[in-house]
Amino acid sequence: MEKALAEFLDEATPPLMRVAEELDPLGNAARAFVLQGGKRLRPLFCYWGYRATGAGDGEEIVRAAAALELLHACALIHDDVIDGSDTRRGAPAVHRKFAALHRTSGWRGDPERFGEAAAILLGDLALIWADAALERSGFDAATIQLAATVWDAMRVEVMCGQYLDVVEQARGGGSAERALRVARYKSAKYTIERPLHLGAALGNGTDELMAAFTGFGLPLGEAFQLRDDLLGVYGDPDVTGKPAGDDLREGKRTVLVAYAVESANPAQAEQLQARFGDPQLDDDGVTVLREVIAATGAVRRVEQLIVDHADESLRALESVPMDEEARAALVGLAATATARAL
Amino acid sequence: MEKALAEFLDEATPPLMRVAEELDPLGNAARAFVLQGGKRLRPLFCYWGYRATGAGDGEEIVRAAAALELLHACALIHDDVIDGSDTRRGAPAVHRKFAALHRTSGWRGDPERFGEAAAILLGDLALIWADAALERSGFDAATIQLAATVWDAMRVEVMCGQYLDVVEQARGGGSAERALRVARYKSAKYTIERPLHLGAALGNGTDELMAAFTGFGLPLGEAFQLRDDLLGVYGDPDVTGKPAGDDLREGKRTVLVAYAVESANPAQAEQLQARFGDPQLDDDGVTVLREVIAATGAVRRVEQLIVDHADESLRALESVPMDEEARAALVGLAATATARAL
Numbered sequence: 001m002e003k004a005l006a007e008f009l010d011e012a013t014p015p016l017m018r019v020a021e022e023l024d025p026l027g028n029a030a031r032a033f034v035l036q037g038g039k040r041l042r043p044l045f046c047y048w049g050y051r052a053t054g055a056g057d058g059e060e061i062v063r064a065a066a067a068l069e070l071l072h073a074c075a076l077i078h079d080d081v082i083d084g085s086d087t088r089r090g091a092p093a094v095h096r097k098f099a100a101l102h103r104t105s106g107w108r109g110d111p112e113r114f115g116e117a118a119a120i121l122l123g124d125l126a127l128i129w130a131d132a133a134l135e136r137s138g139f140d141a142a143t144i145q146l147a148a149t150v151w152d153a154m155r156v157e158v159m160c161g162q163y164l165d166v167v168e169q170a171r172g173g174g175s176a177e178r179a180l181r182v183a184r185y186k187s188a189k190y191t192i193e194r195p196l197h198l199g200a201a202l203g204n205g206t207d208e209l210m211a212a213f214t215g216f217g218l219p220l221g222e223a224f225q226l227r228d229d230l231l232g233v234y235g236d237p238d239v240t241g242k243p244a245g246d247d248l249r250e251g252k253r254t255v256l257v258a259y260a261v262e263s264a265n266p267a268q269a270e271q272l273q274a275r276f277g278d279p280q281l282d283d284d285g286v287t288v289l290r291e292v293i294a295a296t297g298a299v300r301r302v303e304q305l306i307v308d309h310a311d312e313s314l315r316a317l318e319s320v321p322m323d324e325e326a327r328a329a330l331v332g333l334a335a336t337a338t339a340r341a342l
Numbered sequence: 343m344e345k346a347l348a349e350f351l352d353e354a355t356p357p358l359m360r361v362a363e364e365l366d367p368l369g370n371a372a373r374a375f376v377l378q379g380g381k382r383l384r385p386l387f388c389y390w391g392y393r394a395t396g397a398g399d400g401e402e403i404v405r406a407a408a409a410l411e412l413l414h415a416c417a418l419i420h421d422d423v424i425d426g427s428d429t430r431r432g433a434p435a436v437h438r439k440f441a442a443l444h445r446t447s448g449w450r451g452d453p454e455r456f457g458e459a460a461a462i463l464l465g466d467l468a469l470i471w472a473d474a475a476l477e478r479s480g481f482d483a484a485t486i487q488l489a490a491t492v493w494d495a496m497r498v499e500v501m502c503g504q505y506l507d508v509v510e511q512a513r514g515g516g517s518a519e520r521a522l523r524v525a526r527y528k529s530a531k532y533t534i535e536r537p538l539h540l541g542a543a544l545g546n547g548t549d550e551l552m553a554a555f556t557g558f559g560l561p562l563g564e565a566f567q568l569r570d571d572l573l574g575v576y577g578d579p580d581v582t583g584k585p586a587g588d589d590l591r592e593g594k595r596t597v598l599v600a601y602a603v604e605s606a607n608p609a610q611a612e613q614l615q616a617r618f619g620d621p622q623l624d625d626d627g628v629t630v631l632r633e634v635i636a637a638t639g640a641v642r643r644v645e646q647l648i649v650d651h652a653d654e655s656l657r658a659l660e661s662v663p664m665d666e667e668a669r670a671a672l673v674g675l676a677a678t679a680t681a682r683a684l
Contacts (some may be wrong), residue, residue: 012498020523022509023502078466082459107512117424117508120462121501124420127469128497135490141483148477155470156354159463160365166459167364170449181362 001043004059004066005034008133025101026122029094034073034126037089037241041224042068042195044333049199049213052326053206064137064147064202068195070130075158075190077123081116082166083250090241095119127155139202147201154194161186168253176258180222183255187228188221192337208320215316216330223309224337226302229254233290234299245286251277255305259298268292310338343385346401346408347376350475367443368464371436376415376468379431379583383566384410384537386675391541391555394668395548406479406489406544410537412472417500417532419465423458424508425592432583437461469497481544489543496536503528510595518600522564525597529570530563534679550662557658558672565651566679568644571596575632576641587628593619597647601640610634652680 013027043065050061079085080093087093092100099115107114134151135144164182168174196213231240232247233256247254257276264272271292275285293299313334317327355369385407392403421427422435429435434442441457449456476493477486506524510516538555573582574589575598589596599618606614613634617627635641655676659669 020502020506020527022506026502026505074466078462082455082462084455102512105512107509108514109512113424113426114508114512118505120420120424120465121505121508123462123466124416124469124501125498127466128494128501131473132490132494135487135494141487144487145477145483148474152470152474152477156467159466159470160362160368163368163460163463164362164364166456166463167449170444170447170451170456172450185362 001040001062001066001069002035004062005069006031008063008066008070008129009034012129012132025098026118026125029097029118029122030073030126030129032091033077033088033094033122034069036091038069038072039336040069041333041337042072042191045192045195045217045330046199048326048329048333049196049205050203051199052196052209052213052322052330053200053203054323055203060138061199061202064134064139065195065199067130067133067137068198070126070133071155071158074123074126074130075162077119077126079162081119081123082162085246087242093119094122143202143204146204147198150194150197150201154190154198157185157194158190161190169251172251172253174253174258176255176262179253179255179258183222183225184218187225188218190221191224192221193217209322212316212320212322216313216334218313219309219316220313220334220337223306223313226255226306226309227338227340229256230299230302233293245281245283245289248276248286248289249279249281256293256298256302259301260293260296263296263298263301264292265296268296306338310334343382343404343408343411344377346404347411348373350405350408350412350471351376354471354474367440368460368467371439371460371464372415372468372471374433375419375430375436375464376411378433380411380414381678382411383675383679384414384533387534387537387559387672388541390668390671390675391538391547392545393541394538394551394555394664394672395542395545396665397545402480403541403544406476406481407537407541409472409475409479410540412468412475413497413500416465416468416472417504419461419468421504423461423465424504427584427588429584432580435461436464485544485546488546489540492536492539492543496532496540499527499536500532503532511593514593514595516595516600518597518604521595521597521600525564525567526560529567530560532563533566534563535559551664554658554662554664558655558676560655561651561658562655562676562679565648565655568597568648568651569680569682571598572641572644575635587623587625587631590618590628590631591621591623598635598640598644601643602635602638605638605640605643606634607638610638648680652676 009031013030046065046068047061051057055061076088077094080088081095085093086096095115095118097115098118099111102111102114134147161182165186168178168182193214196217197210200209200213229247232242232252232254237244261269261272271288275281275289278285281289314331317330351373355372388407388410389403393399397403418430419436422430423437427435428438437457437460439457440460441453444453444456476489481489503524507528510520510524535556538559539552542551542555574584574594574596579586603611603614613630617623617631620627623631656673659672
């Protein structure tokens with residue numbers, strides 16, 4: 001996977017350089033962003049979705065799966081602009097890097113605006129490259145066209161999920177039900193179901209396999225998002241790559257928070273009201289909020305939901321015929337995606 | 343063309359609505375933006391590039407050409423966020439529309455940030471839809487794959503051109519040569535050469551035809567951009583859809599401005615220095631700047647360059663064999679693209 005991504009970017013970035021040396025920072029930022037990390041969950045689900053059809057290992061599927069990582073780069077780069085995030089994967093967010101370039105170059109105008117402009121355009125490039133990576137993966141044209149339905153649906157869904165998320169933050173005070181709907185579109189379909197479908201489509205999988213992947217992917221994806229929400233509040237910054245408490249300062253409306261609000265006693269509700277979404281929240285404030293949320297029972301409830309969803313997803317894998325190595329790999333990926341120390 | 347766009351959007355937008363009614367504004371904004379206007383230059387060049395190969399009229403090529411209008415929607419929506427523009431095609435820019443939605447809904451947070459988030463995501467959707475429109479245009483998979491090389495190059499070039507433009511604005515004080523290079527990537531290749539190539543590739547055109555389209559498209563595209571720069575300063579707001587003088591207030595570094603700076607006498611240079619790029623410039627200031635720029639001889643020089651480029655482009659069309667109806671249509675489009683009252 002790393003090799004496929006590096007090879008694609010080696011091929012994709014040099015034409016930029018021929019246009020003008022001013023474009024170097026775009027190519028370099030793309031390489032740094034895509035190659036510097038990430039769990040590669042989406043490509044892995046795509047790969048094993050393909051292998052589940054009985055198709056053998058090959059360079060085509062690795063290259064096609066790499067397209068998902070480029071699409072994800074677009075989603076994250078644009079998401080960081082939208083959220084005004086400072087860091088990503090433990091490094092400055094792309095728009096912050098370009099703001100710094102503006103400053104060190106002594107250019108005119110607002111460095112932050114420049115950084116956002118560059119990040120919007122680099123995200124667009126990543127979206128275009130994602131498409132080119134799938135197109136040039138080596139599958140024949142008819143297979144690519146078959147997979148295009150899934151690919152299009154997936155890309156539209158992730159952008160709609162992001163928009164719903166932004167609306168949800170703006171409306172505030174959402175129910176657990178609404179937070180779960182965002183999780184479904186932003187994460188369950190995008191992170192798990194659609195990558196599996198894309199792989200299965202490239203392997204010409206049966207309708208039965210597609211349906212099983214929906215039954216497996218949606219609950220697992222929701223469990224994954226719920227785990228991510230917990231990590232956003234309780235996770236180790238060294239592992240998550242995000243400063244501790246950022247989700248709390250941002251006031252991110254997750255299922256966890258919705259449960260906490262639902263079950264809070266008056267004293268807890270007061271604490272939540274006073275501190276949640278406060279951009280100035282200090283480390284002590286973060287600790288207090290963590291304790292309050294846990295004390296409402298919301299953490300236990302989310303942990304239980306993760307277990308239930310994970311169980312449901314594994315049951316959906318059981319009955320359908322598929323390659324046994326792939327089935328075992330998917331069971332393993334399910335454990336990874338919902339594990340506490342991800 | 344209008345029918346193809348409306349049909350595509352009818353097909354593309356309803357799945358959004360099924361996800362959640364909160365997505366309605368995205369679908370509505372997409373329809374309004376794409377269907378409310380634009381000169382459809384890129385689809386027209388694509389269409390006649392196809393017909394030039396000898397291929398007959400058909401629904402496939404109209405649908406494929408519509409993809410260019412969706413790509414253009416992405417470029418414009420993101421460009422307006424980047425430039426902080428208030429209006430587009432005589433209506434509020436997409437990010438302003440969504441900021442207004444935020445305000446009327448009484449949501450939390452900064453309406454402008456919300457508007458920008460929505461516009462980034464709607465631009466992403468338009469980019470994805472562009473791809474889906476080409477993919478589903480009705481051409482067979484092998485033809486689509488053949489055209490993908492042009493399609494990928496075109497999309498990468500336009501984003502790189504936008505980035506170069508942003509860098510050029512940030513650096514300030516650019517030469518005419520650097521402004522022309524931006525015009526080449528942002529406009530000449532994107533608006534004319536690549537649409538012609540895309541059409542020719544879909545019609546399985548010869549290498550000779552492709553080369554002729556480069557010889558025709560690049561100078562014509564530069565002429566088109568030069569005309570656009572003139573219209574940005576001297577155009578009728580009712581025709582351009584942009585408030586008069588916006589390019590002057592923004593301090594847009596065009597070839598016109600570079601020529602004016604090059605040829606200004608000390609008094610003119612002082613006026614340019616004092617007023618150009620002043621966001622507060624009033625109507626009288628705009629009038630003064632217009633007169634100063636014209637008095638430097640820059641307008642005459644740009645008009646001459648337009649004529650020279652247009653002549654060069656027409657000569658490139660002459661010798662190569664192509665469908666005669668297409669040749670005549672391309673000559674007509676060249677006149678339209680560089681006409682004073684466009």
